[in-house]
Amino acid sequence: MARIVMKFGGTSVADLERIRNVARFVRREAEAGNAVIVVVSAMAGETNRLVALCKEAGEPAPGLGAHGVEYDAVVSSGEQVTSGLLALVLQNQGLRARSWQGWQIPLETDLAHGKARIADIDPEAIGAAIDGGEIAVVAGFQGVAPDGRIATLGRGGSDTTAVALAAAVGAARCDIYTDVDGVYTTDPRIHKLARRIDRISYEEMLEMASVGAKVLQTRSVELAMAYHVRVRVLSSFDPPEAPGPGTIICDEEDIVEKKIVSGITPSHDEAKISLLAVPDEPGRAAAIFTLLADANINVDMIVQSPSRAPGHANISFTIPEADLDRAVALLRDAKEALGYSALQSDRSVVKISVIGVGMKSHAGVASVMFKTLADRGINIQNISTSEIKISVLIDSQYAELAVRALHQAYGLDRTPGAP
């Protein structure tokens, strides 16, 4: 009997009809002889409703209540309700089941209420329950902190709950049911030749998540990588009796047929700032980026190039588009101190990232990228690289053209008509 973990997000448990549908997926795994833990999110919309109530109630005045603790007590109730309802539906369909709240397992967190990290999970009681044939329905997104209060893990935390439970009980796999049927080589909504990826490594999945692929929460992938939990992404909108194969996220060495490039991801949530004619002296760049870091603004894709003014340089970089106004205001206020002559900003940029573990051992990935874009007359503004990712910043009007051209150049196109 294998232990497995299944996780269903908010749209998969949006109402009782959807919850009954989830029960069919669970029944299939239980009847196949597995010992099953199911992790559930709050019903779609419920977390937003509870967060809005907390917002209306107001923030605690400093020193009068620990930040986030009451928020956690209120918002965690959403998953509590879903876990009870799914357990009832399973019982109603003739299966043994019970709900588990985080504090009942217990799933222990740190004290960072509202965005807690998991500290420890006791696998004894829940492991014994599922081995005895009772389905465990766990309220995701929450645990109990050292203060004895409920702590939530932050948005998307149910993915992390599922992966952490899978690690704790030594599950054979952790199936994340969502509203897409897997991870794709690129967004299928913008390119119809995108292919579902059969297997992808943790590292690649992390890079894809970091550039905006919203299939899995980044922390859950980090956790899966650390504990070698085999995660599968599949769709709860597939027929419960025969879901698709989904995408398996696993160790690189478990992927027999390694692609050089696994995916291509456009990220539109970028803006570019250029500071012209900054004095080329030690400490100038540090001053700029310290100013932004102190304001909690993430800087990426830094390029320094010689300025026409001798002894000066132009510095350009990208930041999240949502922070642009704030960053521009900060930099303008510090113009004299920083010593630049002009500031330019640009929202119409897109970051195109090419991701693949094969890059580690294959040269030429970058040159294919540059040549492919050059052939289409697309100018590369900034570049950044990691061991398994190359990102370029281009004019946003070329986003789709670039994705399609690169998708073909790296041999990712699905044969039209093939599945």
Next chain:
Amino acid sequence: MARIVMKFGGTSVADLERIRNVARFVRREAEAGNAVIVVVSAMAGETNRLVALCKEAGEPAPGLGAHGVEYDAVVSSGEQVTSGLLALVLQNQGLRARSWQGWQIPLETDLAHGKARIADIDPEAIGAAIDGGEIAVVAGFQGVAPDGRIATLGRGGSDTTAVALAAAVGAARCDIYTDVDGVYTTDPRIHKLARRIDRISYEEMLEMASVGAKVLQTRSVELAMAYHVRVRVLSSFDPPEAPGPGTIICDEEDIVEKKIVSGITPSHDEAKISLLAVPDEPGRAAAIFTLLADANINVDMIVQSPSRAPGHANISFTIPEADLDRAVALLRDAKEALGYSALQSDRSVVKISVIGVGMKSHAGVASVMFKTLADRGINIQNISTSEIKISVLIDSQYAELAVRALHQAYGLDRTPGAP
């Protein structure tokens, strides 16, 4: 510094505006130097919404999940949300506060999920917290059962939570805030001369609750009586800075000026059944009432009188009106076995109860009642008595007339114009 418990029901915390109003009542007690525990119900309508979800999810098939356990996990979330929100609002208004779930206190119950009884309350942690000046906001209606799961106390259970906490921490009083400003000599909606009662004994309050006065849950009064908790009923719709005095429910010996009769209560939820010409032999009455008891139908006001048929008797009694159809069907099916000749039933009856601890030491209460009703030409059909209550069954068309006449006869009328 006195410890006090305050309890607010669903209409008092119906939305954030009402919750902010509750916070003003709490602030007043805290600023007066009291150590405060606040018990809250779910926001009005929330429990019904959660119960409906459970109903839609279905009942567990036998043996596949303990009855009521998942219902408790789901429905208890309503109070959890209110407790967090009120704590946030209090913190936001500059007061130290925190929410407490039943399992955090812990408030331990028995295993009767869905209608659990409180087994034990640990007063240490919550007592220390309030003595340290932190307001404790307790989610009412719930605790933790020996199985480690959440258990709810049944409808109205937040009153019981409040009284039990008051007993556990040795509170000076337990204030139950509701939508009426106290307990009245009779329903003020049917008699404008009804007076608010300043003090009433536990025994009288129990009798009033048993005949349908819905101010407090019966179990909370029993608990208050057992532990000598001084309970006060007052209105959350009064100005928070100057609430009215309400009604104090206390030991009989703490009531200096004892009234012979404290209240008069009409109960319309009654129906009468008469079985004519039942053979007057040992065991016949027992057979009738065993049949009804086995069907969980409560019988009250039994009268046996000689029948015109020699060796036979007529037996009449009352039952809750909601059970009438079921009772009639049962008795008809058993007509032969029971041996009666005819069955009559009547829904147009009302039970008028006169309640007062003074009856214990004063004769003549019954005779005043019978004379008063006879003077108005009202026929008494059945009678039942307890040590502090006399109830009569009359034709329901005389209900208001009887209440008003008795209210005057026992000297309960408010002087018109007086408060």
